[in-house]
Amino acid sequence: MNEVPIEPNDIVISSRIRLARNIADFPFISTCSDDQRLEIESVVLKGIANDQVLSDLTLLDSFELNALERQFLMDLQLVSSPLRETTERVAGASESGEVVAAGADVPAVTHELPWEELASYSINEDDHLRITVNRSDLNLQAAWKQISALDDRVENQLTYAFSPQLGYLTACPANVGTGMRVSVLMHLPALVMTGQVEKVMRSLQRLNVVARGEFGDSAVGDFFRVSNQATLGVDEDSLIEQVTTVVPRLIKYEREARRFLIEQNREGLRRDVADSLEKLCRLDLEDEDSESHERIMQCLSKIRMGVGMGLLEQADADRVNRLFALVQLRDQLVVAIAREDYLEASELRDRIATLEKGGWRRESTDSGTILDDPTEEGGSQ
Amino acid sequence: MKCQKCQKQATFHITDLTGDDLLALHLCPDCAKGYLETGDSSEDAPVISDVMSKQLKPLEQTADDLRELDAKECPICGISFYEFRQGGRLGCPHDYVFFGEDLEPLLINVHGDNQHVGKQPKRGITDTESQTELIRLRRQMKEVVEQEDYEKASQIRDQIRQIEGEGSASE
Numbered sequence: 428m429n430e431v432p433i434e435p436n437d438i439v440i441s442s443r444i445r446l447a448r449n450i451a452d453f454p455f456i457s458t459c460s461d462d463q464r465l466e467i468e469s470v471v472l473k474g475i476a477n478d479q480v481l482s483d484l485t486l487l488d489s490f491e492l493n494a495l496e497r498q499f500l501m502d503l504q505l506v507s508s509p510l511r512e513t514t515e516r517v518a519g520a521s522e523s524g525e526v527v528a529a530g531a532d533v534p535a536v537t538h539e540l541p542w543e544e545l546a547s548y549s550i551n552e553d554d555h556l557r558i559t560v561n562r563s564d565l566n567l568q569a570a571w572k573q574i575s576a577l578d579d580r581v582e583n584q585l586t587y588a589f590s591p592q593l594g595y596l597t598a599c600p601a602n603v604g605t606g607m608r609v610s611v612l613m614h615l616p617a618l619v620m621t622g623q624v625e626k627v628m629r630s631l632q633r634l635n636v637v638a639r640g641e642f643g644d645s646a647v648g649d650f651f652r653v654s655n656q657a658t659l660g661v662d663e664d665s666l667i668e669q670v671t672t673v674v675p676r677l678i679k680y681e682r683e684a685r686r687f688l689i690e691q692n693r694e695g696l697r698r699d700v701a702d703s704l705e706k707l708c709r710l711d712l713e714d715e716d717s718e719s720h721e722r723i724m725q726c727l728s729k730i731r732m733g734v735g736m737g738l739l740e741q742a743d744a745d746r747v748n749r750l751f752a753l754v755q756l757r758d759q760l761v762v763a764i765a766r767e768d769y770l771e772a773s774e775l776r777d778r779i780a781t782l783e784k785g786g787w788r789r790e791s792t793d794s795g796t797i798l799d800d801p802t803e804e805g806g807s808q
Numbered sequence: 809m810k811c812q813k814c815q816k817q818a819t820f821h822i823t824d825l826t827g828d829d830l831l832a833l834h835l836c837p838d839c840a841k842g843y844l845e846t847g848d849s850s851e852d853a854p855v856i857s858d859v860m861s862k863q864l865k866p867l868e869q870t871a872d873d874l875r876e877l878d879a880k881e882c883p884i885c886g887i888s889f890y891e892f893r894q895g896g897r898l899g900c901p902h903d904y905v906f907f908g909e910d911l912e913p914l915l916i917n918v919h920g921d922n923q924h925v926g927k928q929p930k931r932g933i934t935d936t937e938s939q940t941e942l943i944r945l946r947r948q949m950k951e952v953v954e955q956e957d958y959e960k961a962s963q964i965r966d967q968i969r970q971i972e973g974e975g976s977a978s979e
Contacts, residue, residue, distance in 0.1 A: 451901060452942040454885045458899035460950055553897070575927065582929055586939070588901035593915075594924030596901040600911060601918050603904070605926045635920075660921020 437735025438678050440612040440650070442562045444570045444667075446578055447554040447597045447606040449588040455598040456551060464551050471550050474584030481580055546577055554598050554606075556581065565674065567609060567667045575663075594659060604659030609670045612641055613677060616649035616732040617684035624651075627680055632656070636673050649728040653677065685736055693738075700733030704743055707750075753782050811836035813917070882906045884944045902940045938971050945971070 449455060453467050475481045546560045558581070560574040588596040595606035602608070618624040628638045628651075635657055641650040653673060655666045688696055707726040730747055733739045739747065756779050763772040810817065816836035878890035887899030889907060898904070904911065915922050945968050952960040 449901065451939040454900035454943050454947070455898055457895060457897040458885045458887055462950075463946065578927075579930065582931065586931075587929055588939075589929050590901075590904060590924075591928075592923060593904055594926065594928075596904055598897045600898065600904075600914060603915070604919065604921075604924045607926075657919040657921065659915060659919035660923055660925060661919075662926035 436678075437731070438614055438681050439565060439674060440614055442565050442567055442570065442611045443609075444560050444567065444574050445608045445610075446558045446574055446595075447602045447608075448556045448558070448578070448581070448595060449597060450555050451586045451588040453555065456553060456555065457598060459551075467555050468550050470585065471548070471556055471581075474581055475548065477584050478580045481577075546573065548577075548581070554602075565611065565671065567671060568664075571663055571667060602658050604657075605661070605663055605666065607658055607663055607666055608654050609666050610652045610654035611670060611674055613651050613653060613674070613681075614649060614728065614731060615651055615677065615681050616728050617688055618681050619649050620688060621684045623680070623684060627677070631673055634673055635661075635669050648724065649732075650724075685732070689736065696736075697733070697738045700729050700738050701740075701743060703729035703733070704739070704746065749782055753779060756782065810834075811839050813839040877910060880907070880910070884940055884947070886947065900940075900943050902943065942968060942971055 450467060450470060453459065453463060453470075456464070459467065546558070549557045549559070558574055558577050560570045560577070562570050590596060594604040597603050597606050615624060618627055631638055631653070635655065636653055637656045638651045638653045640648040641652045653670060655661075655669050658666070661669070703726040707723065707730065710723055710726070730739075734744060734747055756775055760772055760775045760779065763769075763775055812834055814836060816838070878893065879888060881888045882899055882903050883906070884902040885899035887903065889910060892898055892903070892907070898907075912922060945964050949961055949964045949968070952958075952964065
């Protein structure tokens with residue numbers, strides 16, 4: 428591929444590759460007994476432990492995670508669903524496939540790596556093993572190189588279920604072959620607002636690409652994950668190309684829709700965005716109720732679009748920047764507490780307090796909500 | 809005219825204007841419905857049970873054929889084709905062999921192909937028969953343990969160890 432990878436922008440958020448693999452001498456998850464799941468887990472972990480580079484991975488047991496930690500891993504795209512009853516473990520690896528500090532309950536992040544680029548192995552999700560590599564840019568070739576190397580390391584230790592005709596055998600026939608799902612996360616609010624999104628998504632089908640809503644109910648969201656439809660009969664490089672070629676087209680459609688909206692009613696749109704910011708200020712960001720999560724995402728989506736379109740006044744744009752900084756610091760606080768690094772945690776709390784005082788809400792009277800430390804009970808162990 | 813996606817009579821003639829080029833489609837009612845519906849909720853797209861229900865109808869199977877197919881059970885993992893159709897997940901790698909012909913139309917529908925290209929395990933293809941045997945023995949072991957037939961269980965355990973031993977010896 429000779430195209431220059433597209434940098435993330437106000438429309439393209441991130442990209443990801445996921446590989447599905449199964450061990451040859453066990454049944455797939457749906458017919459596994461609990462004992463067999465444990466056996467699979469131990470076989471995979473033994474394989475990982477045998478590999479020099481992988482042996483120091485951080486292991487997370489979903490039984491031991493609280494809801495917030497779980498959500499945090501979901502935000503990092505390291506796990507794909509809320510708490511599950513089965514044993515499922517996630518191991519965080521840094522971009523080079525080397526080790527991230529071990530012993531913590533959440534992926535401890537070392538080096539200067541962005542968290543978004545952690546790689547992970549999940550055991551006993553839909554397949555025995557799923558390897559995921561996230562990128563904050565669109566360099567999917569680099570992601571493929573990295574994930575293929577991580578795959579090779581495991582393959583040196585285990586025997587995968589593979590047939591020469593059908594490739595890597597997976598629990599769901601929709602993943603058989605390469606077992607590879609390449610995807611790009613995109614923010615397409617203007618296509619949704621102009622009612623074109625379904626039509627555009629349908630047109631992707633004959634390009635062998637599918638899109639589905641990300642973050643909550645696909646019917647209302649503005650975020651879409653665009654991924655390859657087929658996994659069999661197309662090699663990995665071509666799958667990457669299938670997905671990456673539609674991205675510029677979607678960016679173009681979204682830009683056109685945004686331009687149309689501005690031409691139609693710039694002032695109304697500006698007010699809409701500003702209202703979303705005000706609304707967000709009144710929402711309880713800690714509320715775990717899915718309905719309010721939905722509302723928060725809708726506000727964030729509008730605000731994000733407003734920033735991208737230059738619709739926010741400078742003061743409001745500053746508030747949004749402070750909000751994002753706060754969210755990041757809060758995530759770091761969760762990690763620090765999980766690692767029992769109380770020195771760093773207290774430092775982070777100070778920084779959060781300072782930022783809060785600066786006020787991302789216009790009236791900083793109810794500044795308590797975002798500061799409330801939801802992991803207090805975890806921290807005081 | 810026959811449907812482009814299956815062999816039924818095409819009654820929907822669609823001209824799709826959404827892309828850069830015009831796209832003419834001739835579909836049967838079932839396939840047209842599938843074409844016009846978008847936005848499924850799983851990354852394992854398209855959702856297999858949906859595809860299955862569309863897939864099976866065009867085969868013009870009689871109810872009896874379908875019942876017979878549904879009742880088919882993999883001798884290794886014990887999953888029936890009906891269970892697969894409901895859950896969309898296969899029970900073991902051997903299902904791809906055992907249900908091979910039944911899965912083929914589905915694979916063609918989802919992937920447009922039935923031959924893998926791309927990455928292969930570097931160590932070469934291993935003997936799948938002995939691995940299938942391992943899956944079968946482990947399941948049998950579970951059954952006899954449940955029946956508290958420990959003598960049989962220990963025999964099976966020895967068989968499992970023997971196959972596992974052969975495997976690691978050849979590496």
